[in-house]
Amino acid sequence: MNLVTIITALIDGLLIGVVYGIAAMGLNLIWGVMKVINLAHGALISLGMFGVYLFFNGMGIHPYLSLIIVAALGLLMGIFIYYIAIARVINAPHLSTLLATFSINMIIIGLGTAIFTTTPRDTGFSLGTIEIGPFNILGTRLVAALITILVTALLYAFLYRTNTGKHIRAVSNNRAAAELMGIPSNRILALSFGIGTMLAAIAGALIATFFSFTILSGEVYELKSFIISVLGGLGNPLGALLGGLILGVLEGALPLAMPNTWVPVIEFVLFIIILLIKPSGLLGDRK
Amino acid sequence: MKQKLFTLGLIAVVFTLVISACAPAAEAPAVEAPAAEAPAAVEPAAAESNEEPVAEAPAAEAAPVEQTAVIGFTASLTGKLNVESTRQNNGFALWMEDVNEAGGIKLADGSVVKFESKFYDDESNKDRVQELYTKLVTEDNADFLISPYSSGLADASAVIAEQYGKIMVTTGAASDGTYQKGYTLVYQAYTPASHYLTGSLDLLANYDPAAKKIAIIHENDKFSSDVATALEAYALEKGYEIVMYEGYDSGTTDFSPIINKIPADAEAIMGGGHFADGQQLAKSISEKGVTAKFISLLVAPPEPTFAEIGAAALGIVGPSQWEPLAAFTPDFGPAGADFATEYTAKYGEEPSYHAAGGYIAGLILQKGIEQAGSLDPTAVKAALDSLDMMTFFGRIKFDVTPENHGLQIGHDMVYVQWQQVDGGLVKQVVWPLAGKTADLLYPR
Numbered sequence: 029m030n031l032v033t034i035i036t037a038l039i040d041g042l043l044i045g046v047v048y049g050i051a052a053m054g055l056n057l058i059w060g061v062m063k064v065i066n067l068a069h070g071a072l073i074s075l076g077m078f079g080v081y082l083f084f085n086g087m088g089i090h091p092y093l094s095l096i097i098v099a100a101l102g103l104l105m106g107i108f109i110y111y112i113a114i115a116r117v118i119n120a121p122h123l124s125t126l127l128a129t130f131s132i133n134m135i136i137i138g139l140g141t142a143i144f145t146t147t148p149r150d151t152g153f154s155l156g157t158i159e160i161g162p163f164n165i166l167g168t169r170l171v172a173a174l175i176t177i178l179v180t181a182l183l184y185a186f187l188y189r190t191n192t193g194k195h196i197r198a199v200s201n202n203r204a205a206a207e208l209m210g211i212p213s214n215r216i217l218a219l220s221f222g223i224g225t226m227l228a229a230i231a232g233a234l235i236a237t238f239f240s241f242t243i244l245s246g247e248v249y250e251l252k253s254f255i256i257s258v259l260g261g262l263g264n265p266l267g268a269l270l271g272g273l274i275l276g277v278l279e280g281a282l283p284l285a286m287p288n289t290w291v292p293v294i295e296f297v298l299f300i301i302i303l304l305i306k307p308s309g310l311l312g313d314r315k
Numbered sequence: 316m317k318q319k320l321f322t323l324g325l326i327a328v329v330f331t332l333v334i335s336a337c338a339p340a341a342e343a344p345a346v347e348a349p350a351a352e353a354p355a356a357v358e359p360a361a362a363e364s365n366e367e368p369v370a371e372a373p374a375a376e377a378a379p380v381e382q383t384a385v386i387g388f389t390a391s392l393t394g395k396l397n398v399e400s401t402r403q404n405n406g407f408a409l410w411m412e413d414v415n416e417a418g419g420i421k422l423a424d425g426s427v428v429k430f431e432s433k434f435y436d437d438e439s440n441k442d443r444v445q446e447l448y449t450k451l452v453t454e455d456n457a458d459f460l461i462s463p464y465s466s467g468l469a470d471a472s473a474v475i476a477e478q479y480g481k482i483m484v485t486t487g488a489a490s491d492g493t494y495q496k497g498y499t500l501v502y503q504a505y506t507p508a509s510h511y512l513t514g515s516l517d518l519l520a521n522y523d524p525a526a527k528k529i530a531i532i533h534e535n536d537k538f539s540s541d542v543a544t545a546l547e548a549y550a551l552e553k554g555y556e557i558v559m560y561e562g563y564d565s566g567t568t569d570f571s572p573i574i575n576k577i578p579a580d581a582e583a584i585m586g587g588g589h590f591a592d593g594q595q596l597a598k599s600i601s602e603k604g605v606t607a608k609f610i611s612l613l614v615a616p617p618e619p620t621f622a623e624i625g626a627a628a629l630g631i632v633g634p635s636q637w638e639p640l641a642a643f644t645p646d647f648g649p650a651g652a653d654f655a656t657e658y659t660a661k662y663g664e665e666p667s668y669h670a671a672g673g674y675i676a677g678l679i680l681q682k683g684i685e686q687a688g689s690l691d692p693t694a695v696k697a698a699l700d701s702l703d704m705m706t707f708f709g710r711i712k713f714d715v716t717p718e719n720h721g722l723q724i725g726h727d728m729v730y731v732q733w734q735q736v737d738g739g740l741v742k743q744v745v746w747p748l749a750g751k752t753a754d755l756l757y758p759r
Contacts, residue, residue, distance in 0.1 A: 148594055
């Protein structure tokens with residue numbers, strides 16, 4: 029095994045890791061702000077994939093333009109889901125919100141299977157390969173990584189530089205106190221769920237530019253999102269990005285040294301170790 | 316006392332009445348039985364009539380004794396196998412229509428046999444299969460059986476066929492395991508799973524005898540692992556070098572880490588699993604600029620939607636049980652083009668290999684009965700054991716060794732390759748040479 033192979037594997041890992049990061053960020057934000065475990069996260073990622081597929085393959089809209097439409101629709105859909113299914117049970121025990129989001133998941137998967145079937149789809153979109161010395165980097169993956177970094181930066185600017193962002197952080201920190209200060213917590217929670225859903229849709233849309241998918245494909249990323257969130261720190265969007273990068277690099281590099289089916293074993297061992305020595309995650313708050 | 320005697324008498328009368336009422340009913344089947352046996356009775360006459368011109372039997376010729384053979388099977392009208400099973404069912408129905416319209420099969424005794432089918436919905440459920448096949452044999456008196464679609468259901472049904480001494484043709488079922496259980500009456504129409512990729516080695520050897528380094532990358536489920544194991548054994552036997560042998564989990568989407576491991580000197584890549592992973596694997600191989608000259612993957616390439624990945628599909632080879640354009644010259648049954656035309660006219664879609672599998676199951680039974688000249692299971696079994704025919708589906712011949720009785724050994728997978736024709740991607744049959752529509756694009 030030579031150095032080129034190792035560096036190629038690391039680049040691949042980093043590029044996919046960034047996308048894992050944005051998928052996890054949505055889940056992480058929703059948990060962080062409203063303490064809801066969103067089991068519909070995977071299904072929403074799938075919808076993002078189909079969004080790009082329908083806009084690009086059906087209407088000929090460029091995938092990255094479709095991405096903006098998909099993101100906007102994701103935001104609206106998240107707010108809609110919040111008012112329909114979450115708002116009523118937001119103060120109930122965690123099990124209720126868990127079941128509420130699980131129901132949303134089942135509805136999306138059920139309808140999606142009926143409409144799209146489970147036949148794999150592919151957008152057939154390609155940006156070619158960029159050759160830098162001996163390394164090949166896929167155009168779509170590079171763009172996906174850049175978009176993810178841009179979205180993360182925008183999310184940070186929004187959370188830390190705007191009033192609404194401040195409100196979100198306030199509600200996340202102490203909802204009762206935020207309400208006493210006159211912050212409309214219900215609207216803030218709806219917006220947070222909307223942003224979380226938007227991030228899921230963006231992740232799905234980006235993944236659709238380089239992988240084939242079905243309505244069930246989101247599940248894989250949902251599971252990874254849980255691991256990444258715990259790894260990076262629950263409630264911290266930047267932690268999600270870091271967790272995603274770690275997972276991506278592990279998945280890229282470990283198979284060089286062992287059969288690739290061993291990778292999940294190593295990942296979950298690491299997951300347990302993190303839970304044992306730093307339960308709040310690498311960038312999590314010490315509580 | 317009188318009262319008691321009266322009651323006893325009454326009971327006796329009722330009993331007698333009941334007995335006498337039952338008697339004709341009980342005898343009724345006995346009356347039918349000779350009718351069923353009629354062919355046997357006719358046999359000597361037929362034998363005699365062979366010796367002299369049939370002049371004396373004009374009556375028999377004018378109205379040959381017609382009998383009906385019942386073919387029983389279950390179809391997955393509901394459940395996850397619904398699509399494939401329905402196509403198989405359509406193919407079989409078409410065969411039955413063809414053979415009955417052609418006047419049935421003439422037996423050695425001069426009688427004519429026509430067919431009717433009896434089937435139930437198995438709901439794609441293994442548990443229902445055994446129950447329903449038992450019913451088909453015991454209550455519906457099926458003479459022959461066809462398997463349901465899929466290896467799992469076919470395996471479950473085969474036990475019943477063997478237990479009740481009925482001949483069964485399995486179709487839509489590729490697993491090797493069913494034929495290694497010592498059954499003697501079960502015959503496989505499909506090429507077994509162990510041969511899914513071995514033909515691609517023959518294909519490669521035919522075009523480039525010098526290529527010797529193979530990388531095998533396969534999905535980690537039973538079917539794909541079995542195929543990969545058989546491929547590895549065959550490759551080693553043929554003197555190939557396996558430079559990489561790696562499994563991946565079902566549901567894998569990111570193949571970059573695996574592709575990074577492919578040695579630069581690998582000349583051919585073989586393996587895959589099912590549709591989604593196979594399509595993604597082909598796409599990633601292309602994106603990563605892998606230089607292997609030959610790539611053969613399971614399941615995905617023959618599907619029309621495989622071309623969604625665009626240029627990445629170009630040059631990818633894949634095995635299929637049958638392709639409408641495979642140009643075999645049959646010595647029995649219809650030509651492929653005729654079957655395809657007739658099927659399309661009747662069902663409004665191009666036949667898939669599932670549909671062809673349904674038709675071929677009927678055709679195998681037809682040939683067996685024709686050769687045996689009777690419906691007697693022993694005679695038909697002997698005919699099937701010695702069967703070797705070329706059909707539009709390809710060659711059909713069964714293993715008759717006790718270890719693998721009934722295993723399909725004549726039929727080869729058809730290998731398709733996506734090639735560029737007039738700027739568009741089209742599937743071409745490249746192997747076996749007897750059915751090819753184009754030469755292999757090599758290196759891809």
